[in-house]
Amino acid sequence: MADPLTPVLTKRWLSPNSWRLSTYERLEGYTALRKALRGTPEQLVQLVKDSGLRGRGGAGFPAGLKWSFMPPNEDKPHYLVINADEGEPGTCKDIPLMMADPHSLIEGCVIASYAMRSHHCFIYVRGEALHCFRRLNSAVREAYAAGYLGKNILGTGYDLDITVHAGAGAYICGEETALLDSLEGRRGQPRLKPPFPAAAGLYAKPTTVNNVETIASVPFIVNAGSDWFRAMGREKSPGPKIYSISGHVERPGQYEAPLGTTLRELLELCGGMKDGIPLKFWTPGGSSTPLFTVEHLDVPLDFEGAAEAGSMLGTTAVQVFNETVSVPWAVMKWTKFYKHESCGKCTPCREGTYWLDQILARMVDGRGTEEDIDTLLDLCDNIFGRSFCALADGAVSPIVSGIKYFRDEFLALCETNKAGGERKSELVGAHT
Structure with missing residues (x-):
């Protein structure tokens, strides 16, 4: 295999007036x-x-x-x-x-x-x-x-x-x-x-x-x-690739490496996690790809490796999040983007992303119920694969994977709401 740090696509980037x-x-x-x-x-x-x-x-x-x-x-x-x-x-x-x-x-x-x-x-x-x-x-x-x-x-x-x-x-x-x-x-x-x-x-x-x-x-x-x-990359996914690394890392940016490079190796290239706060979750190919966790640090980031681990390589947009980030909050932010960007041509996408956004916003606001989790998954099942393009599929990916790996965080939001409701009932009873 060629030296993983030998630039190919990016070899001219730092040359003076490289665009000339x-x-x-x-x-x-x-x-x-x-x-x-x-x-x-x-x-x-x-x-x-x-x-x-x-x-x-x-x-x-x-x-x-x-x-x-x-x-x-x-x-x-x-x-x-x-x-x-x-x-x-x-x-x-x-x-x-x-x-x-x-x-x-x-x-x-x-x-x-x-x-x-x-x-x-x-x-x-x-x-x-x-x-x-x-x-x-x-x-x-x-x-x-x-x-x-x-x-x-x-x-x-x-x-x-x-x-x-x-x-x-x-x-x-x-x-x-x-x-x-x-x-x-x-x-x-x-x-x-x-x-x-x-x-x-x-x-x-x-x-x-x-x-x-x-x-x-x-x-x-x-x-x-x-x-x-x-000679670079892996057998079914050869060649160099530009990985876009953003989020909670010391040196975010573009890193060229052979296909099949792992997040552990990419983190070494970009100086590790920012301020030493541990990794919590990340995307291998942008927000439209299912989330990965710490358990996936050594997944080869090529087309086959990402798919075998349950996600997609996508555009190799590696977004890294540390333990301070709420998964439901991040998923809600992405869902708002997809709702806004839906062209409206397909009913499952147009209507589905709207309702996904409403439910997630309610949950993050502390007004969700445990039934909302099942409703989200049911909605995602009715959206996935039922539109002209992959926007709808991408919209449901972070939700389904977020609930899969971090269901306890979604449940915690519901418990907070439930506890708040019980306290409100107690106060009403005491006043009566």
Whole structure:
């Protein structure tokens, strides 16, 4: 295995003016593009398949396989769409990547577009990330001026245009089909599948939607090969990964490590728990993934390891909470977010998140009953798997896992309410 501290995706981040084309070119930038354009689209797709690169946006779908779904002919336009609408609570890896090293994404876009016979790529950036939007546009202008974008790229006869699009700041647009609707100028809402984007995506044309980190990994694979990439991480989840660590740690931030790294190892990298207060619970992939506890410190954080332990790798948004935090309170805060961000298209999500929020708020306020716990679980069961997209599933994950591991805290809230009610009855009786 490669040295876990050897940076790959983040190796240019600390270079002076790392976002400039001159810096990128000095540090092997656009050498992979030249190599890729000498091959065929089929060879590139096979290379990415052989590397085992999996989508870094949360689902972990094999990138090469996804690319292969695109039709081999060019009787209609093909589109590559980059999902840079980073909105998952705790997730903060793509925006730093685009801020520090935007040309790695652009180079990856050109290579991937060539592999899928696309001549127009869209990068959909979260609207609030204004600095990121400006920096990407500046990098795209540099790439056009240098001949890496536009007509007859590097004299190969291949043409590609990139459009950087700012979204309107809706969490739902992180779902790929809602993103496509938003990109077309419509309200961002998930589509019924099939048809899948590879058959009818943007403007009803063949489309592939990939995450920023996924595409930024491609130039490294082209330059160093699939065997090099597989030397990092684990067999079914190879390669490096950016872990976003936030919460009660000494040095929160972005930490690059091979897939399969454990939280125990990540805590060592970021200086341990803040002020020495012990760990209580954490999320392996953002608030939409089931919670983990201290018992899961040594779970390999890759797609298989997280799933086998009962959660999901998601976007590797590792949110760390110490013993001072109330689980019901944290779960309530996340639920409020999902209620607010539900697009309202699906009744289970629209109505269900509303009622989950109401019940949790009542419980945290000290007015809950023991029956509320069963009602929450029953609601979650009726919401999970019954909506067009995964927002509803993500909304119930922290609730179900929170009750599973910390049921006593939810019960304690009910006992507090019960005790308060009994004291009130005693006072009324005494007054009478």
